[in-house]
Amino acid sequence: MTLQEAFEEQAGHCIALGSPFMGQLMGVLARDWPADTALGRKFAAFTGDIGPSGASLPLRIAGGLHALVLKRKAPALMAVYPPHKASDQALSEAVRDAITTHEAFLLDWTDSAPQTNEVRRSAALIAGARVAAQHFNLPIRLSELGASGGLNLMWDHFVLEIEGHRFGSNMSTILLSPDWTGKLPPAINPQVEKRRGVDLNPLDPTRPDHLLRLMSYIWADQPERLTLTRTAASVMTAQVQRGDAIDWLARTLPQSPEGCLHLIQHTVAWQYFPKAAQARGKALIEAAGKRATRNRPLAWLSMEQDGSGLKGAALTLRLWPGDITLPLARVDFHGRWIDWTYTG
Known part of the structure; x- marks a missing residue:
């Protein structure tokens, strides 16, 4: 499974589980993943099942981005996260900015598997x-x-x-x-x-x-x-x-x-x-x-x-x-x- 396929599969799961925003976010990441960043190179080096049934790389980055929003560390990202609604382009630009601005935080965050505790x-x-x-x-x-x-x-x-x-x-x-x-x-x-x-x-x-x-x-x-x-x-x-x-x-x-x-x-x-x-x-x-x-x-x-x-x-x-x-x-x-x- 490629990273793009992992994002696309996760998008489908999120929509089926009642989260249109996460479906949108996963779709944006599938299309506009910043492969030229440190995080992009880290994800490219992963082996094995990287999708929803394995290492869940899409949910790792989603969790890190949401953490930045909850910590109020990324104003541009906060402006496109619920309860706000944003276009794909606006969301993509805010995500790209967060990934580059908070590179060290996200590199560390994505070392660990998701911990939902649903x-x-x-x-x-x-x-x-x-x-x-x-x-x-x-x-x-x-x-x-x-x-x-x-x-x-x-x-x-x-x-x-x-x-x-x-x-x-x-x-x-x-x-x-x-x-x-x-x-x-x-x-x-x-x-x-x-x-x-x-x-x-x-x-x-x-x-x-x-x-x-x-x-x-x-x-x-x-x-x-x-x-x-x-x-x-x-x-x-x-x-x-x-x-x-x-x-x-x-x-x-x-x-x-x-x-x-x-x-x-x-x-x-x-x-x-x-x-x-x-x-x-x-x-x-x-x-x-x-x-x-x-x-x-x-x-x-x-x-x-x-x-x-x-x-x-x-x-x-x-x-x-x-x-x-x-x-x-x-x-x-x-x-x-x-x-x-x-x-x-």
Whole structure:
């Protein structure tokens, strides 16, 4: 995939996910990418999958540009970002100016993969965890791979609402109400005893600079997502450690105690792991599953692209003992809708 193709593909995804501005920005970058700049040369040197299913170079630069807007560091860019509307030419000129003026900032910013921490994905996690708890009604030890700021480790503090039915804490002010098709999730209420996560670049939402990174990867013409992220950050108490997710998993899996369900989760994070790391992680989890017992069970809940060509991500749950694989749903990447197919 060429860089132009990556921008064009990302433009299509952004429009499909309800962001016409991001579709416009990606289209402008596809046509007018400044290949003669330091950032242009850096992106040209990337190898492997640079598109939305891999390193996501288009979203890296989009996040950096949005950060400049949120920091109020690029007045010309602010003038063409939402809530303002601008022509392609005006947007292109402002982007080119920002890339040259803030070269050092953007070169550093784009070293790391996107860290969206989309809170609406917790709707799928709430439902999936209820299926796991239905099979093993034990306190949950929750582990998240690629946790970013850890906001989705807090799903038991949120409420999932489906056609008037509410699942979760009655005290929560964070309401998730995706368009839902299919049966309701199980009524059982999971109890999270302990939560922890890992990320190569963990973010602390209580720190302004870290919250900026989370907010920067939310698309500028979707203010409701920005508000939801700020609200979720206010209840964040989970611990997210810095480290390689698979090395951390190798240390964490043997620590699962008796009398608890160890639930491993990740949402649109697995694709950023190198292929060798994916294979090692899968082998580690499956080996731990073979050692699982009814009083020390293991669950693996993933919301990831599956290459099927179907819309959205696949929400899948694997359970041990027994190595049961349960396809649960198709989920919009931003959690706007859930097509729940599980009937158990």
